[in-house]
Amino acid sequence: MPSNLPENLPENLPENLPHLEDQKIAIIGAGISGLQCASLLLEHGFNCTLFEKSRGFGGRTSTRRKDGWRFDHGAGYFTGTDSDFLPHIEALLPWQPKGTDEKFYVGATGANELAKNIAAQIIQQYTSSLSAHLGKTITTVTPTTPKGWLLKTNEGESFGPFDIVVSTAPPPQSVNIFANVESTVTQRLGDLQTYCTWALMLVTRKPLTTPDVVLAPNANISRITAEHSKPQRQALLTGSEPARNSLGQGQYVVQASRTFSQTHIEATPEEIIQLMVAELGTLWGPVPELLHSQAHRWLHAGIKVPLGEAYLLDREQGIAAAGDWCTGNSAQDAFISGANLAKAITAGS
Numbered sequence: 001m002p003s004n005l006p007e008n009l010p011e012n013l014p015e016n017l018p019h020l021e022d023q024k025i026a027i028i029g030a031g032i033s034g035l036q037c038a039s040l041l042l043e044h045g046f047n048c049t050l051f052e053k054s055r056g057f058g059g060r061t062s063t064r065r066k067d068g069w070r071f072d073h074g075a076g077y078f079t080g081t082d083s084d085f086l087p088h089i090e091a092l093l094p095w096q097p098k099g100t101d102e103k104f105y106v107g108a109t110g111a112n113e114l115a116k117n118i119a120a121q122i123i124q125q126y127t128s129s130l131s132a133h134l135g136k137t138i139t140t141v142t143p144t145t146p147k148g149w150l151l152k153t154n155e156g157e158s159f160g161p162f163d164i165v166v167s168t169a170p171p172p173q174s175v176n177i178f179a180n181v182e183s184t185v186t187q188r189l190g191d192l193q194t195y196c197t198w199a200l201m202l203v204t205r206k207p208l209t210t211p212d213v214v215l216a217p218n219a220n221i222s223r224i225t226a227e228h229s230k231p232q233r234q235a236l237l238t239g240s241e242p243a244r245n246s247l248g249q250g251q252y253v254v255q256a257s258r259t260f261s262q263t264h265i266e267a268t269p270e271e272i273i274q275l276m277v278a279e280l281g282t283l284w285g286p287v288p289e290l291l292h293s294q295a296h297r298w299l300h301a302g303i304k305v306p307l308g309e310a311y312l313l314d315r316e317q318g319i320a321a322a323g324d325w326c327t328g329n330s331a332q333d334a335f336i337s338g339a340n341l342a343k344a345i346t347a348g349s
């Protein structure tokens with residue numbers, strides 16, 4: 001038996017089914033859960049095709065650039081306890097924000113470094129069994145004859161057939177993607193509700209007089225993170241002409257609370273900037289002159305009540321879903337979910 005076959009092949013595999021390692025798996029979403037799921041499946045010899053609607057890897061562990069500044073406007077920093085996840089974040093930079101006893105991990109170039117590292121590793125190692133399609137939005141998954149699944153993009157392209165389709169998009173988006181699929185997975189996904197978060201990105205002429213990380217200073221703000229205090233971020237500025245002059249300025253991501261975000265879910269970014277800057281002003285006095293401001297709405301920022309199981313898998317149909325929403329709202333939850341789903345598919349039981 002070749003060494004790259006799954007270790008836990010079930011006995012008596014039905015003859016008309018392809019052997020596990022011959023199965024073609026489509027993974028929708030190249031955030032932490034999708035990438036980790038792909039990583040373990042590839043390691044066990046499966047053939048994987050990744051579809052990601054954005055132009056890069058990382059999903060909600062993303063980084064927005066403005067001149068030389070980088071804003072981690074999704075996941076601000078990483079922590080973990082899982083022995084498989086820890087090495088991934090320990091490969092980043094440790095950060096002890098001033099004013100706290102906590103130790104976090106951050107990417108030198110941005111939060112998306114975590115995902116980029118996993119992606120780089122699998123792309124390099126599994127060139128023949130991995131296809132990665134960035135900038136492809138999957139809109140439908142439809143059954144084929146003989147048994148399989150066809151994926152279609154918003155631009156009308158078709159991919160497949162696949163034996164198994166995994167969606168790692170947030171549950172409401174997965175429900176839409178699986179609208180033509182009859183499966184226990186889609187029923188369970190339909191019960192899950194996400195919450196929205198507005199994230200404000202600011203550059204101020206002078207830093208605010210706050211600790212580097214401030215959690216829930218009032219009912220409308222859930223977190224303020226001083227991006228300029230993250231290791232190597234100031235050094236990165238020197239490579240950018242417009243930003244070189246801005247050393248010593250303040251750079252922040254301000255996350256609105258769930259209540260504020262829900263109340264203002266349909267507001268424009270301009271309205272959000274005005275409202276949230278006014279909120280900041282009520283905390284520590286007038287906000288220093290703003291040199292840049294931008295607001296981003298994460299419509300599906302997190303899950304209200306997690307599923308409470310590590311993944312969803314309908315083995316009979318070949319339909320599965322994974323993501324942080326299975327057990328919580330952190331990158332570690334996403335990693336563990338993707339890993340456990342891959343192990344379940346690999347084990348074939």
Ligand SMILES: Cc1cc2nc3c(=O)[nH]c(=O)nc-3n(C[C@H](O)[C@H](O)[C@H](O)COP(=O)(O)OP(=O)(O)OC[C@H]3O[C@@H](n4cnc5c(N)ncnc54)[C@H](O)[C@@H]3O)c2cc1C
Nearest residue numbers: 029031032033053059060075076138169323324330331334
């Ligand atoms: C504002 C904010 C702050 C956060 N702070 C932290 C923090 O400090 N620490 C921490 O650990 N975590 C934090 N998180 C949570 C962390 O970002 C997530 O838990 C983690 O990134 C989820 O990974 P995932 O792979 O499950 O989902 P995602 O990252 O959402 O990945 C899903 C992917 O699917 C893609 N996709 C969706 N629909 C389609 C489609 N139709 N076709 C193709 N692709 C599709 C998306 O583009 C996305 O890349 C934060 C999140 C937010 C929003």
